[in-house]
Every structure is written in C-alpha cells, then in structure tokens.
Amino acid sequence: MSPHPRVGREHILDIAEKLFTEHGYKSASIRAIASECGVTNAAIYYHFPDKESLFAEVMQRHAENLREKMAQAGENISSPRKKIEAILNAYVNAIEGQYAPIFMLRKDAKHLKNSGEHHGKLMKSINQPLVEALQLAQQIDEIKTQPSAEEAAAMMLGMLHGLAQQHRSAGIEGRAILEDDIQTAVNLFWEGIKK
Amino acid sequence: MSPHPRVGREHILDIAEKLFTEHGYKSASIRAIASECGVTNAAIYYHFPDKESLFAEVMQRHAENLREKMAQAGENISSPRKKIEAILNAYVNAIEGQYAPIFMLRKDAKHLKNSGEHHGKLMKSINQPLVEALQLAQQIDEIKTQPSAEEAAAMMLGMLHGLAQQHRSAGIEGRAILEDDIQTAVNLFWEGIKK
Numbered sequence: 001m002s003p004h005p006r007v008g009r010e011h012i013l014d015i016a017e018k019l020f021t022e023h024g025y026k027s028a029s030i031r032a033i034a035s036e037c038g039v040t041n042a043a044i045y046y047h048f049p050d051k052e053s054l055f056a057e058v059m060q061r062h063a064e065n066l067r068e069k070m071a072q073a074g075e076n077i078s079s080p081r082k083k084i085e086a087i088l089n090a091y092v093n094a095i096e097g098q099y100a101p102i103f104m105l106r107k108d109a110k111h112l113k114n115s116g117e118h119h120g121k122l123m124k125s126i127n128q129p130l131v132e133a134l135q136l137a138q139q140i141d142e143i144k145t146q147p148s149a150e151e152a153a154a155m156m157l158g159m160l161h162g163l164a165q166q167h168r169s170a171g172i173e174g175r176a177i178l179e180d181d182i183q184t185a186v187n188l189f190w191e192g193i194k195k
Numbered sequence: 196m197s198p199h200p201r202v203g204r205e206h207i208l209d210i211a212e213k214l215f216t217e218h219g220y221k222s223a224s225i226r227a228i229a230s231e232c233g234v235t236n237a238a239i240y241y242h243f244p245d246k247e248s249l250f251a252e253v254m255q256r257h258a259e260n261l262r263e264k265m266a267q268a269g270e271n272i273s274s275p276r277k278k279i280e281a282i283l284n285a286y287v288n289a290i291e292g293q294y295a296p297i298f299m300l301r302k303d304a305k306h307l308k309n310s311g312e313h314h315g316k317l318m319k320s321i322n323q324p325l326v327e328a329l330q331l332a333q334q335i336d337e338i339k340t341q342p343s344a345e346e347a348a349a350m351m352l353g354m355l356h357g358l359a360q361q362h363r364s365a366g367i368e369g370r371a372i373l374e375d376d377i378q379t380a381v382n383l384f385w386e387g388i389k390k
Binding site for chain 2: 123168169188
C-alpha cells in the first residue's frame with residue numbers, strides 16, 4: 001500500500017506548476033510545494049525523486065495539455081488550411097501574454113540537466129497537431145513536401161512569435177496576436193508552400 | 196581634462212561584453228571588468244553611472260554591429276530578394292550557435308529596468324536592414340504592402356529561428372541553419388508575399 005495514499009500525483013503537479021510559474025524554479029522549494037499541498041516533503045519525494053524530475057514533469061504535462069487543446073481545436077475540420085488556422089488560434093489563446101506559464105516554465109528549463117533534450121520533447125508535443133495537419137495537406141497534394149511537415153510547423157510558429165515580438169516592441173497594446181494576424185500569417189505561408 | 200584619459204569607452208565595452216557573455220550579468224562584476232581593463236572601479240564609473248547602464252550599452256553596441264554586418268552584406272545587390280538572402284546569410288553567420296553573444300546577452304536583458312523597451316530597440320536595430328530591403332520591394336511593387344515591412348521582417352526572422360530550433364531539437368548536428376535553409380525560407384516567404 002502506498003505510504004501517502006491521499007496525495008495524488010496530479011494534485012502535486014498542479015501545485016508545483018502554480019508555484020514554479022509564480023516564483024520561478026529556484027525560489028519554489030519542495031518545502032513550499034509540500035506545505036501548499038498540506039503534506040510533508042517525504043510525500044513529495046515519494047512521487048518524484050527530486051525537484052528537477054518534478055519540474056520536468058510539470059513542463060511535459062503543460063506541453064501535453066497545450067497539445068491537446070490545439071488538437072481538439074482542429075478536430076472535425078476537413079480543410080487542412082482551416083484546421084491549421086483553428087490550431088494556431090487555440091495556441092495563441094493558450095499562450096497569450098509574455099508571462100504565460102509556458103514561457104515562465106521554459107525560461108527555467110535551463111536548470112534541467114538535459115535541457116536541450118527536454119526542450120526538444122516539449123517543442124515536439126506542441127508542434128504535433130500542426131505537423132499532422134501539414135502531413136495531411138501533403139498527402140492530398142495541396143502543399144509541397146519540402147520543407148518537411150516538421151520544418152513547416154516550426155516555421156509557422158516561428159513566424160507568429162516573430163510577429164508577436166514585433167507588435168510588442170512597437171508598443172502595440174493588448175493582445176500581441178489577433179485572429180487577423182493568424183489569418184495573414186497562414187495566408188502568406190500557404191501561398192508560399194502550396195503546390 | 197578627463198580624469199582617466201587612457202581608458203577608452205570602447206575598450207571598456209569590449210571587455211564588458213566579453214565578461215558579460217562568458218559569465219552572465221550577475222557574475223560579471225564591475226570590479227572584474229575594471230581589473231581586466233587594468234583600471235580602478237572609479238574609471239569604469241567615470242564612463243558609466245552603473246552596471247546596468249554599462250550592460251545596456253554593451254547590448255545596444257552589439258546589436259548595432261550586427262545590423263552593420265547585415266546591411267553591408269546586402270549592399271550593391273539590386274534585387275530585393277537577393278539582398279534579403281544576403282542579409283539573412285550574414286545574420287545567421289553572426290549569430291551561429293545557441294550560445295552566440297546575442298543570445299547570452301539577451302537572456303540577461305531581464306535584469307534591465309526597462310527590459311521591454313531595451314529589447315524593442317535591439318530588435319529594431321537588427322530588423323532594420325531587412326525592413327529597408329522589404330520597403331524597396333514594396334516600392335517597386337514586387338511584394339504586398341500588407342503585412343508591413345516591419346511585420347514581414349520579424350516574421351522572416353521568426354521563421355528562421357523556428358527552423359533552427361526544429362533542427363536542433365531533431366538532433367541535427369552542426370549548424371542549425373544552412374544556406375539552403377535560408378533559400379527555402381526566402382522562397383516560401385517570397386511566394387507568399389509577392390504581388
């Protein structure tokens with residue numbers, strides 16, 4: 001029988017995500033996480049060998065949730081292009097703001113031992129719904145197969161991030177990316193990649 | 196007469212850039228910078244009121260140098276598209292590697308009081324040669340005027356960064372962006388934005 005049956009992994013991950021996001025990796029201690037969960041440090045260590053593993057899992061779970069939201073937004077849309085627009089809208093809604101959890105967590109990812117590898121896994125999760133939509137478009141011969149679907153997905157997200165940065169540095173108030181911006185970016189990209 | 200005539204600003208900025216890049220903002224102290232310059236702390240403070248101002252100037256100078264390299268690469272090329280390819284090649288050569296000074300410095304920019312503003316100025320410098328080439332292409336009616344030249348420049352750089360990230364996270368060895376990749380990105384973008 002588990003020695004700490006009443007502290008669920010998911011609950012610990014919820015609290016840890018909140019504290020890592022609010023205070024950063026270094027400042028959010030295992031003790032603080034345990035205390036907010038109402039348990040001892042040992043209960044945390046029962047589930048996660050160390051703070052680093054806990055953080056890695058928080059990030060991975062966050063990316064999985066984001067991937068899921070994106071995939072759901074694209075479901076039941078048959079046109080790959082429209083599917084991609086819906087996926088990108090879901091992405092932008094989820095990550096809105098420079099201080100969105102994903103950016104706060106990512107900033108701290110350098111504390112992880114294999115930070116490059118973790119970052120790669122993360123990006124792969126988030127890109128996946130776009131990659132699938134692009135693969136579909138390649139299969140029905142709507143777009144070129146060069147760049148690859150993986151490269152094209154990363155380029156599209158990069159375009160949006162570049163645009164968001166430009167809007168912020170130009171002092172545009174409010175949301176850095178609007179639906180119209182996504183439309184503009186997808187139009188441009190599609191014209192460029194279509195067969 | 197200047198009390199420290201033999202310590203040039205430029206020399207201090209050179210040493211400061213080296214130490215900030217190698218050790219990070221927090222670890223590189225004014226004392227270490229002064230010592231490496233062979234002068235007292237007071238000589239540094241004569242030129243820069245505090246560490247933050249010194250760092251801000253290091254970053255701005257770094258961005259200006261990069262802007263200059265990019266602009267030079269595009270000089271004497273009349274086709275806007277070829278000009279942009281040359282500018283992007285210069286950019287990629289200069290920033291090659293995740294640990295290029297520009298990224299190390301940018302990571303530390305959060306220590307600056309008006310970090311958003313500094314970041315905006317920096318991006319503006321770096322984007323400038325691309326913006327000018329895109330404006331030229333708009334003027335000769337080769338590309339659309341929507342997105343704006345500023346937005347298009349940021350989107351192109353974003354595309355390349357996305358692609359570099361994808362290549363690194365896919366475990367591709369060596370340079371994350373090759374000349375062929377720049378060609379692919381520019382081709383795609385140009386097809387998408389041309390009139």
